[in-house]
Amino acid sequence: MKVVVVGAGIVGLSSALRxxxxxxxxxxxxxxxxxxxxxxxxxxxxxxxxxxxxRKMTEREMQWxxxxxxxxxxLLKTPYAPEIGVFLQSGWIVWMHADFQDPDWKDxxxxxxxxxxxxxxxxxxxxxxxxxxxTFMLESRLFLPWVTNRLKDRGVKFVERKVQxxxxxxxxxxxxxxxxxxxxxxxVGDTKVFPSRGQVMRVKAPWVKHWMLLxxxxxxxPGIPYIVGGSNSTLIGGIRQDGRWDLHNDPRDTEMIxxxxxxxxxxxxxxxxxxxxxxxxxxxxxxxxxxEKKTDPLSGRSVQVIHNYGHGANGxxxxxxxxxxxxxxxxxxxxxxxxxxxx
Numbered sequence: 590m591k592v593v594v595v596g597a598g599i600v601g602l603s604s605a606l607r608x609x610x611x612x613x614x615x616x617x618x619x620x621x622x623x624x625x626x627x628x629x630x631x632x633x634x635x636x637x638x639x640x641x642x643x644r645k646m647t648e649r650e651m652q653w654x655x656x657x658x659x660x661x662x663x664l665l666k667t668p669y670a671p672e673i674g675v676f677l678q679s680g681w682i683v684w685m686h687a688d689f690q691d692p693d694w695k696d697x698x699x700x701x702x703x704x705x706x707x708x709x710x711x712x713x714x715x716x717x718x719x720x721x722x723x724t725f726m727l728e729s730r731l732f733l734p735w736v737t738n739r740l741k742d743r744g745v746k747f748v749e750r751k752v753q754x755x756x757x758x759x760x761x762x763x764x765x766x767x768x769x770x771x772x773x774x775x776x777v778g779d780t781k782v783f784p785s786r787g788q789v790m791r792v793k794a795p796w797v798k799h800w801m802l803l804x805x806x807x808x809x810x811p812g813i814p815y816i817v818g819g820s821n822s823t824l825i826g827g828i829r830q831d832g833r834w835d836l837h838n839d840p841r842d843t844e845m846i847x848x849x850x851x852x853x854x855x856x857x858x859x860x861x862x863x864x865x866x867x868x869x870x871x872x873x874x875x876x877x878x879x880x881e882k883k884t885d886p887l888s889g890r891s892v893q894v895i896h897n898y899g900h901g902a903n904g905x906x907x908x909x910x911x912x913x914x915x916x917x918x919x920x921x922x923x924x925x926x927x928x929x930x931x932x
Contacts (some may be wrong), residue, residue, distance in 0.1 A: 590617055590926055591761065592919065595752050595776075596768035597623035599632035599729050599904045602736045603912035604766050604897055609743050611916040612923060620762075621740065624751035627733035631770060632904055634789055634868030636817040636824050637674070638800055639725035640682070641906050646693040653910030654694055660909040661725045674731030674820060678800055681708070683719035685805030691720070699723040715807055726800075727905050728819055752776065759885040759892045764922060766895050766915060770871035773898045779877070782899060784869035786830040788842045792860040794823040803853055812849035822863055825850045831872065838865045873899030878911055880918055893922060
């Protein structure tokens with residue numbers, strides 16, 4: 590069975606990885622096709638915190654989160670965890686309001702608690718509530734190259750190509766895994782998909798050992814500043830600009846990020862800036878993870894399409910769990926094909 594994964598960000602490569610690991614390569618020929626690969630994907634811009642959105646979760650979403658946690662835990666225990674960029678880190682999210690509701694998934698992270706009075710007074714003045722926890726970090730700029738090499742070792746082909754329509758692939762593949770992110774807006778005409786532009790800076794600040802996200806409008810801190818300590822650098826942001834498609838680094842945004850972060854965290858004022866990056870979060874009201882059968886309009890040939898996109902600002906969080914469900918779908922298709930071939 591010939592399978593193509595469209596998209597090479599964290600969602601696409603995680604899907605390819607879990608298909609190969611869970612289904613094996615016997616009877617399976619896989620290709621990953623994308624117009625951009627690491628280090629030029631949106632995932633390479635991501636902060637890398639495993640932190641789901643703070644809203645009511647469905648049973649299916651909770652299962653994705655649990656699968657993701659299980660896989661990250663298995664990676665954390667390996668000797669190559671530093672190479673992958675997976676580790677644990679503690680940090681805070683704080684709010685301007687005192688009516689913060691504990692999320693459904695609070696038991697999936699370690700040491701979940703509300704900020705202490707001292708923390709709110711001395712670290713986050715004007716902020717009223719939030720939470721502190723220890724959670725997984727996954728640095729895509731390390732993880733994606735590792736996954737790529739792992740897939741190549743298993744015989745997976747990588748093709749640099751911009752796919753304009755899934756119909757282009759229907760004659761050459763039996764299964765199409767659509768992990769096109771914000772590109773699904775044009776690729777499959779999904780008008781529910783829209784970009785949320787983000788811009789970040791990577792700085793040299795080895796003293797940063799926690800992540801901190803500040804939500805809400807502050808009297809003297811512009812933007813929505815955050816800092817995330819990485820394995821060898823610190824990521825600072827942040828910008829959320831819905832509906833904006835451009836990918837150039839905007840000097841005005843650079844200035845706002847810097848002012849906001851250094852106002853909140855003055856120790857970073859003299860930190861060396863290593864790089865700036867911009868990406869488009871693939872926003873959607875909910876993740877689209879479903880399978881459908883498409884028929885080529887010219888040949889009449891049927892192809893199975895599995896859509897897996899719309900992970901918003903939480904691609905790191907959802908990707909490995911959603912990839913598990915994709916792998917289960919592919920496994921079922923392989924079993925059905927094997928059954929038919931024996932008849």
